[in-house]
Amino acid sequence: MISLKLAYRNLTGAGLRTWLNVTVLSFAYVVIIFHQGLIDGWHRQGLRDLTEWEVAGGQLWHPSYDRYDPMTFQDAHGVINGRIPGYVKSKLAVPVLVVQGTAYPQGRLQSIILKGIDRSQSLVKLPSSALAGDSGKINAVIGTRMAKSLKAEKGDYILIRWRDKNGAFDAAEIYIAEIFKCDVPSVDIGQIWVPLDKLQEMTGLHNEATMFIVSDQYKASDTDGWKFKEKAYLTKELDELIQAKRGGGMILQGILLIIALLAIFDTQVLSIFRRQREIGTYIAFGMTRYQVVGIFTVEGAAHSIFAAVLGALYGIPLFIYLYYHGITFGLGDMGLTLAETLYPYYSLQLIVITVAVVVIAATIVSFLPARKIAKMKPTDALKGKLQ
Amino acid sequence: MDTEKIIKLDRIVKKFPVGSGYFTALNEVSLEFGRGEFAGLVGPSGSGKTTLLNIIGSLDTPTEGDANVLGKSLIGLNHKDSAKLRNQHIGFIFQTYNLLPVYTVYENVEFTLLLQKMSADQRRKAVLEALEWVGLTDKINSKPAMLSGGESQRVAIARSMVKKPEIVLADEPTANLDSENSHHILQTMKKLNDELKVTFIFATHDEKVMKYLERLISLADGKIISDRMNHTGLKEQK
Numbered sequence: 008m009i010s011l012k013l014a015y016r017n018l019t020g021a022g023l024r025t026w027l028n029v030t031v032l033s034f035a036y037v038v039i040i041f042h043q044g045l046i047d048g049w050h051r052q053g054l055r056d057l058t059e060w061e062v063a064g065g066q067l068w069h070p071s072y073d074r075y076d077p078m079t080f081q082d083a084h085g086v087i088n089g090r091i092p093g094y095v096k097s098k099l100a101v102p103v104l105v106v107q108g109t110a111y112p113q114g115r116l117q118s119i120i121l122k123g124i125d126r127s128q129s130l131v132k133l134p135s136s137a138l139a140g141d142s143g144k145i146n147a148v149i150g151t152r153m154a155k156s157l158k159a160e161k162g163d164y165i166l167i168r169w170r171d172k173n174g175a176f177d178a179a180e181i182y183i184a185e186i187f188k189c190d191v192p193s194v195d196i197g198q199i200w201v202p203l204d205k206l207q208e209m210t211g212l213h214n215e216a217t218m219f220i221v222s223d224q225y226k227a228s229d230t231d232g233w234k235f236k237e238k239a240y241l242t243k244e245l246d247e248l249i250q251a252k253r254g255g256g257m258i259l260q261g262i263l264l265i266i267a268l269l270a271i272f273d274t275q276v277l278s279i280f281r282r283q284r285e286i287g288t289y290i291a292f293g294m295t296r297y298q299v300v301g302i303f304t305v306e307g308a309a310h311s312i313f314a315a316v317l318g319a320l321y322g323i324p325l326f327i328y329l330y331y332h333g334i335t336f337g338l339g340d341m342g343l344t345l346a347e348t349l350y351p352y353y354s355l356q357l358i359v360i361t362v363a364v365v366v367i368a369a370t371i372v373s374f375l376p377a378r379k380i381a382k383m384k385p386t387d388a389l390k391g392k393l394q
Numbered sequence: 395m396d397t398e399k400i401i402k403l404d405r406i407v408k409k410f411p412v413g414s415g416y417f418t419a420l421n422e423v424s425l426e427f428g429r430g431e432f433a434g435l436v437g438p439s440g441s442g443k444t445t446l447l448n449i450i451g452s453l454d455t456p457t458e459g460d461a462n463v464l465g466k467s468l469i470g471l472n473h474k475d476s477a478k479l480r481n482q483h484i485g486f487i488f489q490t491y492n493l494l495p496v497y498t499v500y501e502n503v504e505f506t507l508l509l510q511k512m513s514a515d516q517r518r519k520a521v522l523e524a525l526e527w528v529g530l531t532d533k534i535n536s537k538p539a540m541l542s543g544g545e546s547q548r549v550a551i552a553r554s555m556v557k558k559p560e561i562v563l564a565d566e567p568t569a570n571l572d573s574e575n576s577h578h579i580l581q582t583m584k585k586l587n588d589e590l591k592v593t594f595i596f597a598t599h600d601e602k603v604m605k606y607l608e609r610l611i612s613l614a615d616g617k618i619i620s621d622r623m624n625h626t627g628l629k630e631q632k
């Protein structure tokens with residue numbers, strides 16, 4: 008109680024030096040919360056996009072399907088069997104057929120992946136209703152990034168080539184019925200979405216699929232020979248990316264925090280040196296050495312409380328603004344699940360942990376120099392002649 | 395004067411390590427002080443006055459000998475107990491006042507009471523009373539930087555007196571004051587000594603201070619060379 012009041016008086020009394028320390032430390036708070044909040048916001052947005060566009064409640068894969076290896080696609084398909092047609096019928100599973108192919112936009116050659124999906128599905132956000140069209144045309148939907156790389160616009164025809172189930176090449180023109188905007192690159196880059204029944208027909212793989220997107224209500228035990236891939240597995244890549252970004256940011260935040268803590272440490276060393284008489288007086292009036300150590304520790308640690316208040320003063324308006332308006336990076340083409348505009352997310356946990364870490368760190372760097380007080384001889388302290 | 399002896403020093407030796415050897419600052423000093431004394435340690439610079447006050451105030455421990463203050467042996471007293479002894483029974487007044495610059499006059503005086511169990515009401519009464527003793531009730535909200543030297547030292551006196559200690563140790567309390575202020579301070583302390591029966595022990599070379607003292611103990615090179623009552627002739631004690 009005494010030490011809190013003293014700390015407050017001493018800090019406000021010390022003027023500029025205190026405010027410099029407090030300002031630097033408040034930057035540390037704001038930068039840490041800003042950056043971690045941005046990463047958390049990205050993570051949430053990314054998970055939501057992945058869920059809405061690709062993952063839903065999980066996926067069922069053909070045993071030889073590997074999403075990273077197009078060489079597996081040729082054999083990774085099987086008849087929609089067992090109980091699965093029931094799930095498809097009740098909209099708990101959406102079959103997808105994956106076929107490797109080549110597109111020839113304006114005479115160029117470009118490797119593509121054809122994905123056949125049910126036009127009436129509503130499990131993922133893909134605008135599959137645009138796939139419905141007259142039977143003569145092969146309607147296709149593609150993402151904006153794919154449209155850009157194909158230099159294609161809505162209404163264009165593009166020649167594509169693929170192999171049927173026997174390995175024989177076949178070719179046809181597809182009609183770009185819709186271009187969608189999606190932040191999930193694996194739904195967009197290199198992907199051409201066509202009606203499932205058309206693709207089955209084109210390849211001769213009647214009633215076959217490579218995988219199923221399933222809803223949250225789907226029971227993972229009913230796999231009928233297909234491999235169930237849960238949500239956590241399908242979003243692992245994003246989680247790892249987020250972890251890496253978080254770690255990278257922590258280096259910068261750590262450096263900023265260390266600078267701020269060094270400033271407090273330095274202030275503590277100086278103030279203990281300059282205020283020996285005061286220390287001697289405390290002891291003469293009956294404080295124990297450890298009470299005096301406590302006074303100085305609280306005083307140093309109080310920087311972190313002041314900094315939290317100052318940081319809140321300019322940080323909260325900034326964070327609220329960013330929460331509603333987001334930050335536009337325009338990095339949408341980098342192949343990351345990253346929206347053009349990120350909306351930071353500040354959890355209570357983030358704020359509590361950040362404040363706790365900074366306060367504890369500030370207390371430690373305040374305590375370390377203050378320990379010296381316990382070794383001082385009060386008589387020397389009163390003379391103010393210690394080195 | 396057959397009063398209770400509240401300070402008993404028996405062959406106190408204090409040695410300070412200097413280089414590879416020792417410097418003997420106090421050499422077999424034996425002294426006793428009774429309740430309500432107004433005494434002073436006098437002698438040239440370096441004679442050991444401050445060292446002796448520090449030992450009485452349990453801020454320092456003797457190298458040899460026995461020291462007993464208010465019935466407590468200071469030898470082997472731990473930090474906590476010596477802090478308690480100082481907090482409850484001993485007041486200090488320093489040449490440099492040593493007020494806390496960030497506290498007001500009122501808070502400087504109150505500060506030492508915060509270490510004791512005392513209600514806010516009791517504290518307030520005690521602080522105002524102490525400031526009345528030294529005539530500073532009109533400055534309770536001033537900060538030390540706004541006070542003159544004499545006023546600062548009066549605050550320091552109030553601070554040492556507010557807890558009504560048995561003993562007040564004053565090391566060169568007038569060294570930074572002009573003669574008018576010195577007299578004022580000494581009158582204040584003498585009055586408190588008379589009214590509250592507090593034992594005052596000074597360390598000083600100030601002639602003005604010596605005039606007020608009832609007992610003068612002369613030190614030289616860490617030894618007592620004389621111990622006499624003032625005004626009442628050259629009465630050697632013991």
Ligand SMILES: Nc1ncnc2c1ncn2[C@@H]1O[C@H](COP(=O)(O)OP(=O)(O)OP(=O)(O)O)[C@@H](O)[C@H]1O
Nearest residue numbers: 410411412417419438439440441442443444445446
């Ligand atoms: N911590 C210490 N280390 C070494 N020597 C010391 C220490 N403290 C005091 N001394 C020495 O002990 C002697 C007595 O010191 P002390 O401070 O008691 O003198 P004093 O009588 O109070 O002098 P002054 O009138 O100048 O205040 C001096 O010679 C001093 O140098």
Ligand SMILES: [Mg+2]
Nearest residue numbers: 443444445597
């Ligand atoms: Mg001295």
